[in-house]
Amino acid sequence: MMLYLLPSGDHDWAKELSDKTGIPFLPVDKEPEDDSLRLVLSDRGLFLSDGTLSYQGDFHTLLARVEKNRLNSELLVKAAKPKSFSTGATLLDATAGLGEDSFLLAAAGFCVTLCERNPVIFSLLADTMKRAREEALLPILSRMELYFGDSKELLQSADGKYDLVYLDPMFPARAKSGLIKKKFQLLQKLERPEENGEELLSVAISAHPKKILVKRPKNAPFLGEKAPSYTIAGDTIRYDCIV
Ligand SMILES: C[S@@+](CC[C@H](N)C(=O)[O-])C[C@H]1O[C@@H](n2cnc3c(N)ncnc32)[C@H](O)[C@@H]1O
Numbered sequence: 001m002m003l004y005l006l007p008s009g010d011h012d013w014a015k016e017l018s019d020k021t022g023i024p025f026l027p028v029d030k031e032p033e034d035d036s037l038r039l040v041l042s043d044r045g046l047f048l049s050d051g052t053l054s055y056q057g058d059f060h061t062l063l064a065r066v067e068k069n070r071l072n073s074e075l076l077v078k079a080a081k082p083k084s085f086s087t088g089a090t091l092l093d094a095t096a097g098l099g100e101d102s103f104l105l106a107a108a109g110f111c112v113t114l115c116e117r118n119p120v121i122f123s124l125l126a127d128t129m130k131r132a133r134e135e136a137l138l139p140i141l142s143r144m145e146l147y148f149g150d151s152k153e154l155l156q157s158a159d160g161k162y163d164l165v166y167l168d169p170m171f172p173a174r175a176k177s178g179l180i181k182k183k184f185q186l187l188q189k190l191e192r193p194e195e196n197g198e199e200l201l202s203v204a205i206s207a208h209p210k211k212i213l214v215k216r217p218k219n220a221p222f223l224g225e226k227a228p229s230y231t232i233a234g235d236t237i238r239y240d241c242i243v
Pocket of ligand 1: 097098115151
C-alpha cells in the first residue's frame with residue numbers, strides 16, 4: 001500500500017501518518033492512473049481509492065442520527081444504556097474500524113478510546129477525526145481518542161480502566177456480496193475477517209469492565225460461545241451484552 005501525497009495535501013501530516021503506520025508516502029503531481037489500491041491525500045483529506053471507486057469517512061453523515069430525540073432510539077445506544085453509567089464513563093471500542101459506532105457512543109456521552117490495528121483503516125479514521133475536529137463536531141470529538149495497534153495490548157493492562165468494552169469483529173460469511181455497499185467493496189479488500197474474536201472477548205473479560213457489548217449479525221452464534229446476560233436485536237444485527 002502506498003500513500004500518494006498530492007501537491008495540495010498536508011506534507012507534515014502525511015509524514016506523521018507514515019511514521020506511525022509504516023505506510024510509505026510519495027509526493028506526486030497527480031493521482032496515478034493504474035487500478036492499484038492506494039491512499040491519496042489532498043486538501044480534501046485522505047481517500048482510499050482503486051482508480052474507479054473511492055472512499056472517505058465523514059461523520060457529518062451521522063449528524064441526523066445523533067440529534068437528541070433520535071440518538072436514544074439507536075439500537076447501539078439502547079444496548080449500551082449510557083444512563084446506567086455515571087457521567088464521563090469510559091468505553092474502549094476495541095475494533096474501531098471507521099469509527100461510526102464510536103461516534104454514536106461518544107455522542108451518547110461516553111469518553112471513547114478507539115483502537116484500530118489495520119494501518120489503512122486507522123489512517124482513514126485518523127483523517128475523518130481530524131477533519132471533524134476542525135468543524136462543528138468538536139464537542140463529540142473531544143470525547144474520542146484514537147490509538148493505533150492491537151486492542152488486546154490495551155486490554156491486558158487495563159484492569160478496571162474501562163467501564164464498557166465494545167467489540168465488533170468483522171464477520172466472515174457475506175452471502176449476498178452483491179448487496180455490499182460500495183464503500184465496503186473497497187474496505188473488504190483490506191481486512192480479512194476477524195479470526196480471533198474469541199481471544200479478544202476473553203482478554204476483554206479479563207480487563208474487568210462493567211459491561212461488554214458484542215455486535216453480531218442477527219442469526220450468528222455467540223462470540224466465543226459465551227451466552228450473554230441479555231441481547232437487543234434489530235432486523236439484521238443484534239447486540240449481546242455481557243454484564
Ligand atoms: C467490523 S469493523 C468495525 C466497524 C466499526 N464498528 C465501525 O463503526 O466502523 C472491525 C474492525 O476491527 C479491527 N480489529 C479487529 N481486531 C482488532 C484488534 N484486536 N485490535 C484492533 N483492531 C481490531 C479491524 O481491523 C476492523 O477495522
